[in-house]
Amino acid sequence: MKNNHTKNIGKAIKLLLKNDPVMIRIIKNNSICNLQPHRNFFNALTQTIIGQQLSIKSAEAIKKRFFSFFNNHPLPENILDIPDQKLRTLGLSIAKVRYIKDLSRKVIDKKIILQGLSKKSNDEIINELTRVTGIGIWTTHMFLIFTLGRLDVLPYSDLGIRKAIMLNYGFKILPTNEEVIKLAKKNGWHPYYSVAAWYLWRTLN
Numbered sequence: 001m002k003n004n005h006t007k008n009i010g011k012a013i014k015l016l017l018k019n020d021p022v023m024i025r026i027i028k029n030n031s032i033c034n035l036q037p038h039r040n041f042f043n044a045l046t047q048t049i050i051g052q053q054l055s056i057k058s059a060e061a062i063k064k065r066f067f068s069f070f071n072n073h074p075l076p077e078n079i080l081d082i083p084d085q086k087l088r089t090l091g092l093s094i095a096k097v098r099y100i101k102d103l104s105r106k107v108i109d110k111k112i113i114l115q116g117l118s119k120k121s122n123d124e125i126i127n128e129l130t131r132v133t134g135i136g137i138w139t140t141h142m143f144l145i146f147t148l149g150r151l152d153v154l155p156y157s158d159l160g161i162r163k164a165i166m167l168n169y170g171f172k173i174l175p176t177n178e179e180v181i182k183l184a185k186k187n188g189w190h191p192y193y194s195v196a197a198w199y200l201w202r203t204l205n
Contacts, residue, residue, distance in 0.1 A: 005035075005036060005037065005149060008151055008192075009032070009033050009035065009151070009195060011192070012033070012151060012192030012195035012196075013027060013032070013033065013195065015188065015189075015192055016188075016189065016192065016195065016196055016199075018188075019187055019188030019189070020187040020188060020189070020196075022168055022169060022187070023187070023196065023199065026168065026199045026200070026202070026203055027199055030199060030202045033195050033198045033199065035145065035146070035149050035151065035194060035195070035198055036149050037118070037147070037148055037149030038146075038147050038148075038149070041114040041117055041143075041147060042074075042075075042076065042103075042107060042114060043067075043074065044143060044146070044147040045103060045129070045132075045135070045139075045143060045147075046066075046074060046100055046103070047063055048139050048142045048143055048146075048147075049096055049099050049100055049103065049134060049135065049139065050062050050063050050066060050092065050096060050100075051063070051142075052096070052134075052138070052139065061091065062090065062091035062092065065090045065091055066087075066090050066091070066092070069090055076103075076104035076105070076107045076108050077104070077108060079100060079101060079104045080101060080104050080105060080108070084097045084101075087100070095134065096134070098133060098134065099132065099133055099134025099135070102132055102133040102134065103132045103134075103135070106131065106132055111131065112128060112129070112131060112132060113128070117148075118148055122144055122150060122152070122153060125140065125143070125144060125148075126140045126144075129143065137157055138155065138157050138158060141153055141154075141155040141157070141158070142155065142158075144194075145194045145197065145198075150194060151191070151192050151193075151194045151195055152190070152191040152192065152193055152194065153193055153194045153197075154180070154181065154184050154189070154193035154194075154196075154197065155194075155197055156177045156180040156181050156184075157177050158197075159174075160200075160201055160204055161180065161197055161200055161201070162174045162175055162180060163204065164200035164201065164203050164204055165179075165180060165183060165200065167203065167204075168200065168203055169183060184196065
């Protein structure tokens with residue numbers, strides 16, 4: 001599985017180098033894309049919710065406090081047992097406490113089935129996860145890319161991607177979601193949108 005994934009990343013890089021002159025510079029200035037699938041879906045979704053609309057540094061600090069509190073193994077039933085105010089002291093906003101508890105409740109009630117999620121299509125996963133309060137298209141895109149390792153996801157609504165496109169492709173202002181989608185098609189990123197996105201994120205470091 002991992003070897004096939006690595007081969008597909010190699011194919012993606014060749015395609016991007018062939019189709020997109022801007023990607024040639026970006027890829028040559030960075031290491032090989034290291035997107036790989038991971039298994040703990042609940043932890044990953046919790047981390048992604050915590051990271052919503054925060055800087056990487058702030059998100060990492062809160063994630064560290066949150067996971068340390070649960071001995072690095074938060075379970076849905078344990079999260080629901082903790083008073084909201086206690087979770088707030090870990091750095092979570094009122095909204096994110098509500099989102100994480102809604103995710104926990106829906107997992108326990110089997111309204112969200114995480115087992116076998118990796119066998120579903122991108123659209124099926126988006127439809128499944130967006131039943132959770134606070135999980136929208138951005139969160140599902142991050143989950144598809146960084147947890148399932150899907151290589152065909154274009155995170156068009158991500159602020160970092162829009163900023164990287166503005167800086168690297170000559171936009172004077174942040175491109176709209178529609179402009180991101182149009183640029184990706186024009187420059188031949190399909191079906192390896194995630195790899196192109198990974199390299200665009202690197203240009204912001």
